[in-house]
Amino acid sequence: MTKGVLGNDPFQRGAAPRTGEVKDDAAHPKAAKKSAAAKGAKSAGKAKSARGGASKSGAQAKAPKGGKAAEAKQGPATPKTPAAKVHKFEARSHERGGARHEEDAHASGQHPAGEDVSPLREPSVPGPAAGPRASRPQVLADEVGGSRPQERTVDRALTEAIASEAAETAAKTAVDELFEGRTGPDRDIERVLATELVAEVAESAVRQVLDLGNGDAGEREVATAIATQVAEATAGVAVDEVMDRNAASPEERTLASAEDRPGEARGLDEDEGADEVWTADAWRRDPKDAPPPEELEEVWTADAWRRDPEGMAAPEEPDEDDRVTGVERVEEDGVHISVSIIEGAAPTDVEPEVELPDESHDELPPSRRPLSLVSDPGEAPLPDEAERDARGFGRPEEPAAPSGFAGRAAGMFSLAKEIAGQALASEGLGRAVGAMHGLMEAMRTSLGTGGGSRLDDYGKDAGLVESLQPVLDFLYEQYWRVSVEGVDQVPRGASILVANHSGALPYDGLVMAQALLRERPDLLEARWLVEDQVFHAPMLGTLFNRLGAVRASPENALRLLDEHRPLVVFPEGYQGASKPFAERYRLKRFGRGGFVKLALRTGAPIVPVAIVGAEETSPLLGRIPGGFLGFPSLPLTAPGPLPAKWTIRFGEPLTMEGLAPEAADDLGEVQRLTERTRESIQRMLQALLRERRSVFTG
Amino acid sequence: MRIAVTGASGDYGRLLLPRLEADPGVESILVLDTKEPPPISKVEFHRVDLTRYDAEAELTDALTERPVDALFHLAFLFGPILNGPLAHELEVIGTMNVLTAVGRARLPRLVVPSLTVTYGARGNNPALLREGSPLFGCPHSRFVNDKVEVEGQVRAFRERNPDTRTLVLRFAPLLGPSLDNPATRLLSHAVVPTLLGFDPLWQAIHEEDAGRALHLALRAEAAGEFNIVGRGVLPLSGLIRQAGAQPLPLPGPLFRGALRALGVVGAGTLPVALLDYMHYSWVADGERAESALGFVPLHHVRDAASALRRSQS
Incomplete structure (x- = not known):
């Protein structure tokens, strides 16, 4: 026997x-x-x-x-x-x-x-x-x-x-x-x-x-x-x-x-x-x-x-x-x-x-x-x-x-099960498994097979965000060690958070939304606007949309502000995300001042935000012509996000008090406000860069 | 209340007629159609072929002979058919005839169904399309463009005939066990090809909700266009899964080529234009229907899709 x-x-x-x-x-x-x-x-x-x-x-x-x-x-x-x-x-x-x-x-x-x-x-x-x-x-x-x-x-x-x-x-x-x-x-x-x-x-x-x-x-x-x-x-x-x-x-x-x-x-x-x-x-x-x-x-x-x-x-x-x-x-x-x-x-x-x-x-x-x-x-x-x-x-x-x-x-099996159970019970492993699951979901979503049934009108999939939360937590807390300053200045209700766009891959919107979610739970869930080039990029756009990105358009912005949400915008747009590494943290033209018009029309205050670290997270090393995919160009960047330390500083809000909604039609006024916001962000950026001693440790 | 209905044997007609029959306020239903409607006590049948040259005169005669309080113009196709010219005759010319007859008979109310696909699936659609959004249609689809043309006619008619309360109901893709349209056909496959890397948001409306919306239009005080959509949205892949199928993401060019080839051969059950709707979202905002028409969808998109699944099994 x-x-x-x-x-x-x-x-x-x-x-x-x-x-x-x-x-x-x-x-x-x-x-x-x-x-x-x-x-x-x-x-x-x-x-x-x-x-x-x-x-x-x-x-x-x-x-x-x-x-x-x-x-x-x-x-x-x-x-x-x-x-x-x-x-x-x-x-x-x-x-x-x-x-x-x-x-x-x-x-x-x-x-x-x-x-x-x-x-x-x-x-x-x-x-x-x-x-x-x-x-x-x-x-x-x-x-x-x-x-x-x-x-x-x-x-x-x-x-x-x-x-x-x-x-x-x-x-x-x-x-x-x-x-x-x-x-x-x-x-x-x-x-x-x-x-x-x-x-x-x-x-x-x-x-x-x-x-x-x-x-x-x-x-x-x-x-x-x-x-x-x-x-x-x-x-x-x-x-x-x-x-x-x-x-x-x-x-x-x-x-x-x-x-x-x-x-x-x-x-x-x-x-x-x-x-x-x-x-x-x-x-x-x-x-x-x-x-x-x-x-x-x-x-x-x-x-x-x-x-x-x-x-x-x-x-x-x-x-x-x-x-x-x-x-x-x-x-x-x-x-x-x-x-x-x-x-x-x-x-x-x-x-x-x-x-x-x-x-x-x-x-x-x-x-x-x-x-x-x-x-x-x-x-x-x-x-x-x-x-x-x-x-x-x-x-x-x-x-x-x-x-x-x-x-x-059977004995071995039960033993193995027990071990597995113990391992899973341990918090770290559990989180790792959860993260893997989340990543798989994200992958499936970006491929277009994810399904998902808990979408809001904008396409954010609460289920996906939930399952991806371990990954987001890890990135936020341990990988990028995001430090947030001045978040208390974000007013309640509708507000327009204007930030510098940076990095070849636009992680910044996601991180901003996370930061607001963590630091200001009293606010409604923030959404960020992304330019068409990202929003309609295959896979990336789909994934971002499910994570909460909204296509940048006046209708969407108005609707979001009507819902009294904080709205994160990157007026530099695609240009901001596609500037070479040598020009990092140098702000580009702020679009056509759309965000100012929005603010003037809705009365929502503008909050300048400076983000440091995103450029080093995915430095743009070069560009590949990407017309065949519908991109102006494909960014050549690090294979994954690099562990640069992030700092997000919120500036003092520019209120629209005293300005009539009609001022939105006054191009001079719009230009002035745009410039003020831009300067404010640039100042904060320079200050942050001066304070930063190391890219990776802060 | 007397009501006239064209296209009563179509999907819309089949959804609406039982409700009218059950509605105590409705005395009679004048069916203007080529096909005999199901035998319902209230129905009077008058044979009219909207694609015929004399359709307009026939309609006018019928409507003046037996005056009605409302006309439901439901004689529309639900998907592209191979005979494009016939479709055009029915939809565009038929609608023209109906509008003319309605104008002559000075009917107080006209209800015309349309589809949200007329907004077109485009990259720069806002997250939610309101009724005022322009109708871009679909450049590759004769079917959709015919619908857009119909909407244009109806809008023009409304402006010229303010006495006739004209309601246009833009339905999201209708899903239900008794329906046969490109959306239900798409979802009835075990494996549904989708575009790799894209997963647009889809809306849908359950057939019961659609019937209810049509019925509500009979007494609504408002006029104009209404988006009739189910509750919520689903990504296409989610919709497919809810319907019990599996999404199969294919690279765009490959998919497009395959669909074209199938379409040329005539074997394609899916219109090539559907590709656009698998690429970009076209989510309509049903807020106005709720506030002005009083239409609150009872079914979530999920339910509509799973109803489809139940019907298949």
Whole structure:
């Protein structure tokens, strides 16, 4: 259980069982037969291979039945824990003819995620010449070890003993059979080796099965059956392996083994179904001359290969990786099956599916072939591996999720939630999140998708301002550290606040509105007028409008003043915002005195305001012709607002007392008042600049 | 009180007739139309085709034969149609015929609906357009410009015939389950293209409010133009969302090109001119309707849009 849980965790998420795959499995048996037949045919020419092939195919044919039986027995005994179930299924799949591949998936799942996967992806050895497939001993060890921790009952020991005995006998017979036709210097030794190998594989398979199971009587039978079958199935491979080993250079093998180990599939036990595969393997191996391009099957063989040798510390062959892929794929199928089994309560249901597994093999090869890096057609394409692995692993685990893993995951999740909650509860983070939200809203608004349903007639979106308030607060208090002087001089009711426009991007209106909002909550919400060039600028204009900017026009100004709002105007207009940095804080012409006419007509006092800091916040470094966007020019400025310190000084209001509204038509009077305001602002600006010691610290 | 109605089978007519029917002060409704109106007890039907050369004489005859207290001239289109000349005949020439007949029959009251789109969506529109604002129309839209022309005729008529109380109701885009106009069509798509970077303020009026405003015009003491708008404004994207659709901002040139192409092919369900209205705001001030006409909208723009959504689902 631990094994499954620990190893497979990372993959678990993707592991939703898919119904579609079950079908694939169903197709298997036929495929298996076919492949076996094909192998047999090919091998006909060579004595060795022919034999191996024949025997194997025969074994195969048997295997499915045995597997079935085993399954049927096992089914009822399925342990409650999900992990255990999974294992069992694997075991079952082994038993099945076609299911060997599972082991790989399974194996990798058991390992810490990164380990298995990565090595598999890269072909350690590109060479097709690598001929013989190495076996991976370590794999077996791992698997077996993994299950060890679970309690063993005497029963189990017994079972094992019986099974191993059966395995040994089976192995002997099988190997002997195989060796009969062969001649060689070390035949006896080889035979012994091969037998041992086979027996070990079989035993490990048995062990695996036992690990998963409860150890009841039914299992014993199953174990024995498995042992025999595995032994039979493995025999051919083992023999080949032994032979190959002789042929292969020792260094290569060692290297390969070293490399392969981590990445290897360790699903020795499962090999049950591997007969055909192995055959194929055997095939490939011996006659380097004519490796029948059997593709998948070979691949699987390779797999099987790797697996069986587990027991033996013997040197491995290189370049297993490719094959591994193939194997894994197969596993998927096998795994798949297992999943379905789990889901279906009745084991009987499962059986039919079990038999089928081989078909998938057939289907797989064509797609794989083009991908493989190695000449050997049977090898699997590496690139796909990651995916497949993930899938393969994930699937078997899936059923396990509910109890062990799911519980843990739920625990982790709740912990994470708690942490997140705590973090959010902390004021700073909360504000940061709020600010992010606000900025997102602002972005959407400026793109024109923001929606918003709390707009006033001028287009200010109260909802947006609210969600952006954290950002505004930050800018106002910490970033620009706006200091406001003389704000008390702003009279109640309608008033016209005339300020210098500055900076390439007109933040000043927004800051003014904020300053009034904070310092003079008794006043109505102030609005600022922006020139058409800004108001109708795409995105910027939309955003400003939602934040409270109003297009500068006499109608709007009159309406706002009628509402007794303070009205912020920048008589310099677009020119003010587009003066080069060298001319900063030098006031431009004050338009045509529109604000004075407004003041004269409405009687609203004019309050001169000097803003220092805005120029340095977004210095105008240059201009880009922007006619295509409807701008006279695009300002080239700092990518974001710079943290200059802002100071806003309110001057003494110019009241319109004693001046008749008709004076608005007196251009001389208007000019005089305009000039007075301008001078007042310029004076304040100079004073502020003199007082300022540093742009950024004030 | 006897009332004559042209275009009773149009959207305005369908909004108004039930109200007149339910109004105990209304004795009879003389329907001057090409199509038979729904069978309502008060209705008298007189077939008149406003686009015909003899429409004016027919109208005059009908109105002198059966004198009425008010004429609702509702025979207008609600959106551009492919047959531009026919639209022009109906709207401009038809209105001319009606005005002439009304002048001859010396009717005491004339009510003509119009649309706020006649103000035009322009960059230098003030935040709120009052009734006195010039009607700039839309340079690309024959439909809107026809409306502007109609308004000009009506204004001229009003000046020449001070005895006839002439009311022009400028409706914001009408939204409602039973209506089919460019705005409802626009909002009925699941994804509504908008202009990237622009999100003008839209107004709308719920069909019930529109019907009520028309009915109010029957007895109002005021004359002149009235902006009939729903409560509040929404950005276009907000309106789209309220209607259950998603705004899809497209760069202007791309959008324009696509609309043009569609329009040329004849497959366009959206008039190209709508683009202007997706670019700039044209928010009309409903203050005068409230003070002079006594019309207070009950529905917020939001409700009007969501009514549309309900009707779709």
